[in-house]
Amino acid sequence: MGIKERKERQKSEMRDAILSAALTLFSEQGYENVTMRNIADKIEYSVGTIYLYYKDKGEIFFDLHNRGFAEFYKKQLEIQHIKDPIDRLVAHGEAYVQFAIEYPEYYDVMFISRTPAKEIQKSAHWEEGERTYDLLKLNIRQAMEAGYFKDIHVEIAAFSLWSFVHGIASLYVRDRLRMLPSEHIKEIISGALHFMKRAY
Amino acid sequence: MGIKERKERQKSEMRDAILSAALTLFSEQGYENVTMRNIADKIEYSVGTIYLYYKDKGEIFFDLHNRGFAEFYKKQLEIQHIKDPIDRLVAHGEAYVQFAIEYPEYYDVMFISRTPAKEIQKSAHWEEGERTYDLLKLNIRQAMEAGYFKDIHVEIAAFSLWSFVHGIASLYVRDRLRMLPSEHIKEIISGALHFMKRAY
DNA sequence: TATAAATACTAAACACTGTTTATTTTCTAA
DNA sequence: TTAGAAAATAAACAGTGTTTAGTATTTATA
Numbered sequence: 001m002g003i004k005e006r007k008e009r010q011k012s013e014m015r016d017a018i019l020s021a022a023l024t025l026f027s028e029q030g031y032e033n034v035t036m037r038n039i040a041d042k043i044e045y046s047v048g049t050i051y052l053y054y055k056d057k058g059e060i061f062f063d064l065h066n067r068g069f070a071e072f073y074k075k076q077l078e079i080q081h082i083k084d085p086i087d088r089l090v091a092h093g094e095a096y097v098q099f100a101i102e103y104p105e106y107y108d109v110m111f112i113s114r115t116p117a118k119e120i121q122k123s124a125h126w127e128e129g130e131r132t133y134d135l136l137k138l139n140i141r142q143a144m145e146a147g148y149f150k151d152i153h154v155e156i157a158a159f160s161l162w163s164f165v166h167g168i169a170s171l172y173v174r175d176r177l178r179m180l181p182s183e184h185i186k187e188i189i190s191g192a193l194h195f196m197k198r199a200y
Numbered sequence: 201m202g203i204k205e206r207k208e209r210q211k212s213e214m215r216d217a218i219l220s221a222a223l224t225l226f227s228e229q230g231y232e233n234v235t236m237r238n239i240a241d242k243i244e245y246s247v248g249t250i251y252l253y254y255k256d257k258g259e260i261f262f263d264l265h266n267r268g269f270a271e272f273y274k275k276q277l278e279i280q281h282i283k284d285p286i287d288r289l290v291a292h293g294e295a296y297v298q299f300a301i302e303y304p305e306y307y308d309v310m311f312i313s314r315t316p317a318k319e320i321q322k323s324a325h326w327e328e329g330e331r332t333y334d335l336l337k338l339n340i341r342q343a344m345e346a347g348y349f350k351d352i353h354v355e356i357a358a359f360s361l362w363s364f365v366h367g368i369a370s371l372y373v374r375d376r377l378r379m380l381p382s383e384h385i386k387e388i389i390s391g392a393l394h395f396m397k398r399a400y
Numbered sequence: 401t402a403t404a405a406a407t408a409c410t411a412a413a414c415a416c417t418g419t420t421t422a423t424t425t426t427c428t429a430a
Numbered sequence: 431t432t433a434g435a436a437a438a439t440a441a442a443c444a445g446t447g448t449t450t451a452g453t454a455t456t457t458a459t460a
Contacts, residue, residue, distance in 0.1 A: 032232060112374060130379060156388055157395065162371075188355060200398075
């Protein structure tokens with residue numbers, strides 16, 4: 001009775017092979033510039049074979065995207081141990097931007113791209129997105145209890161901080177930082193995240 | 201000898217027609233999803249005709265890009281008369297977000313859309329964008345002279361403020377504010393712009 | 401073990417895309 | 431009126447994502 005299991009294992013391995021070939025190519029050349037034939041060549045199978053494992057190119061992306069979202073939430077939880085609420089909020093922002101820099105293709109579908117938005121909203125993965133927003137509001141409330149964000153509504157503070165980190169992330173991901181000296185971009189981003197503390 | 205002038209006028213009108221057809225289609229469906237044949241159909245000419253007026257699809261994109269920036273810069277100059285540097289900076293941010301709300305299709309092309317990769321190298325296209333960024337830095341320096349932005353590098357302050365307003369604008373334009381109560385969105389945006397004053 | 405059925409895979413085709421070409425139509429200047 | 435220039439087009443080309451029909455390979459049954 002091990003045949004069925006072996007087959008499932010092989011199927012899973014093939015999906016993994018497709019996924020990691022796609023991830024490599026996507027991050028090297030961008031989603032739009034990678035063809036299904038490129039992916040097929042990389043795994044040394046014919047194009048049609050990919051369609052036995054994935055419905056279409058978008059589903060490959062979504063599978064990668066799901067992994068990214070899981071990683072996103074994990075990264076945000078990792079900083080929750082930080083005691084000082086201000087340090088924690090800065091680390092939260094750093095984790096957010098770091099995710100966008102590390103996985104620009106993921107960040108794109110999650111927060112920027114237009115067409116998959118409706119699909120994403122339907123899927124369970126947007127709930128994970130809301131969970132991270134709730135996490136942000138929780139961290140803000142705890143900062144409030146420590147005396148920060150005086151006379152500010154938590155909704156406005158949360159929206160402001162989110163807009164801020166999303167602004168950084170999306171300018172980076174969509175390559176709109178061309179007027180900045182490229183060797184100092186990381187530095188400037190870090191400086192901005194600390195600058196924001198002044199508003200707390 | 202008015203024939204030559206009429207011809208030039210007609211040539212210019214044709215470019216305008218292509219441009220406004222493209223802008224409508226791009227903002228409805230996104231650059232990638234609009235075909236040259238779609239644009240040709242809209243202006244009721246054959247595909248090949250477009251190539252008599254524009255080298256390629258990317259050149260259409262950047263012509264729109266530049267028009268958007270020209271309008272954008274004009275809007276930003278309109279608030280330069282405000283005396284108080286802080287009021288002026290807030291108004292600057294409001295003008296920025298207002299532009300995005302009023303002309304979402306231009307804002308999209310200017311700051312969000314995936315840009316055709318080839319043209320990125322040619323930085324001549326970005327000059328218009330740098331002008332508005334310089335205006336922001338000017339306003340920040342004048343706020344500094346009035347005692348604000350203590351111990352902050354102007355590059356970091358400018359990048360921070362830009363990221364902040366771009367975050368607001370792009371979340372709005374790409375419809376990622378659905379978790380906020382829609383009847384209070386304008387209020388929250390306004391609240392955020394004033395919240396940012398705390399960092400000045 | 402031999403063979404029918406199911407599975408895995410592939411080559412070729414299809415309907416698209418941006419762009420280029422050869423050709424036709426329209427306009428201009430003599 | 432007509433040769434030549436300019437403008438517009440239809441058709442083609444090389445590429446894309448995806449589907450099809452058919453070929454190997456593997457599995458289950460006799």
